[in-house]
Amino acid sequence: MEQYQKNQLKSLLELQLESGINGVLKLETQVNSWQSQQTAVLVINNGCLVYGGSKIPNGQQFAKYLGDKLKPDLIDAALSFASKKLNNSQSVRELIELLVKLRVFSWENIETHIYKQIVLLLEKFNSHPGQAQWEDDDNFDLSFGADRHGLNWIRVKQDLSDRRQQWANLESIIPAMDAIPNVIERQLSTVQYTKIREQLKIYIDGRKTLSDIATEMDKDPLVLANHYSNLVKSGVISFDSHPANHNQANINQTITTGSPQKNLPTILSLDDSRIVQVSIKRALQGDYNVVLASNAAEALMYINRNSIDLLLLDVTMPDVNGWEFCRMIRKMPKFEELPIIMVTARDGLLDKMKGQISGTNKYLTKPFKKEELLEVISKYIKSSKRL
Numbered sequence: 001m002e003q004y005q006k007n008q009l010k011s012l013l014e015l016q017l018e019s020g021i022n023g024v025l026k027l028e029t030q031v032n033s034w035q036s037q038q039t040a041v042l043v044i045n046n047g048c049l050v051y052g053g054s055k056i057p058n059g060q061q062f063a064k065y066l067g068d069k070l071k072p073d074l075i076d077a078a079l080s081f082a083s084k085k086l087n088n089s090q091s092v093r094e095l096i097e098l099l100v101k102l103r104v105f106s107w108e109n110i111e112t113h114i115y116k117q118i119v120l121l122l123e124k125f126n127s128h129p130g131q132a133q134w135e136d137d138d139n140f141d142l143s144f145g146a147d148r149h150g151l152n153w154i155r156v157k158q159d160l161s162d163r164r165q166q167w168a169n170l171e172s173i174i175p176a177m178d179a180i181p182n183v184i185e186r187q188l189s190t191v192q193y194t195k196i197r198e199q200l201k202i203y204i205d206g207r208k209t210l211s212d213i214a215t216e217m218d219k220d221p222l223v224l225a226n227h228y229s230n231l232v233k234s235g236v237i238s239f240d241s242h243p244a245n246h247n248q249a250n251i252n253q254t255i256t257t258g259s260p261q262k263n264l265p266t267i268l269s270l271d272d273s274r275i276v277q278v279s280i281k282r283a284l285q286g287d288y289n290v291v292l293a294s295n296a297a298e299a300l301m302y303i304n305r306n307s308i309d310l311l312l313l314d315v316t317m318p319d320v321n322g323w324e325f326c327r328m329i330r331k332m333p334k335f336e337e338l339p340i341i342m343v344t345a346r347d348g349l350l351d352k353m354k355g356q357i358s359g360t361n362k363y364l365t366k367p368f369k370k371e372e373l374l375e376v377i378s379k380y381i382k383s384s385k386r387l
Contacts, residue, residue: 010122016044025042038125038128041053049156050142052118056139062092078102116220176210180207200231265288268303327358
């Protein structure tokens with residue numbers, strides 16, 4: 001395990017690339033206690049970067065990931081067909097090459113997507129001290145194009161340098177990508193567009209960094225920073241270097257409504273946004289006992305010890321996404337019939353299909369009106385509550 005300081009990751013990576021070998025560089029950040037520790041992997045084949053992500057996928061997982069991003073309507077059928085034609089089921093290259101021949105993807109689109117992903121990953125990890133561990137490994141045999149090339153490292157370095165300059169230009173307004181935005185409530189009404197106001201309420205909670213929010217929104221953090229810089233200038237948001245309350249125990253504490261009333265159904269809401277949770281609590285209290293959890297571990301601990309009548313579930317959370325959490329509890333006999341409503345800002349057709357497949361009963365898009373939430377919940381509580 002080798003330690004590196006802030007802005008030293010590029011040099012460390014360059015040494016591995018110059019060696020011309022195959023392997024995986026495992027990274028882990030070393031950040032402040034109130035921040036989430038980040039891990040990632042970089043895959044090098046023949047001295048060239050070919051992949052970067054949170055973990056190394058197998059061929060099927062990688063193809064599905066690309067398909068969800070690039071061709072969501074085609075990937076399932078194409079992957080089913082291609083898998084039957086493989087000579088080597090372990091080869092990532094062979095599977096992707098076949099999907100390219102089937103015109104599901106093009107090499108150009110694949111390379112462009114992976115390139116952007118690696119640039120953002122390196123930018124994030126290079127901005128913190130951390131540790132790196134090298135492992136010889138040639139199982140992930142990805143390369144691009146007919147000539148089987150890797151990513152252009154000179155271009156990657158230049159783009160990282162250009163982006164660093166752009167971040168520096170924003171420094172007087174936004175100190176870093178890990179700065180934490182806060183909404184100035186009294187100025188929120190000055191934002192002209194309702195959709196922007198609602199997004200600010202949903203994503204900015206005084207705990208998440210700019211980088212965290214960009215990840216949740218599936219946006220480039222630099223693009224988001226430029227947008228937020230205009231809101232800073234107009235006094236709508238401000239930035240801090242750490243949360244207003246960075247006591248981890250307090251941040252992760254499960255919050256429940258006052259004393260539960262025995263005659264009311266109990267609803268558990270799992271969402272890591274404090275603002276969203278407050279909105280849900282205000283909408284439901286009086287009609288239901290409302291329990292609020294900010295992460296999957298808290299939610300699991302509660303439902304294993306207490307009975308609930310309905311679960312409200314966000315998709316995007318720091319420890320496990322909503323689809324995975326739903327699939328996990330659906331495997332438990334006691335929760336097979338539990339009504340689960342997905343409440344999320346992600347309203348794409350694919351997202352809704354994932355919700356159905358994972359076992360949700362209903363998909364409700366943020367922002368929502370109080371009456372809409374109550375109407376949806378009343379359908380499931382009435383049918384499931386034993387009177």
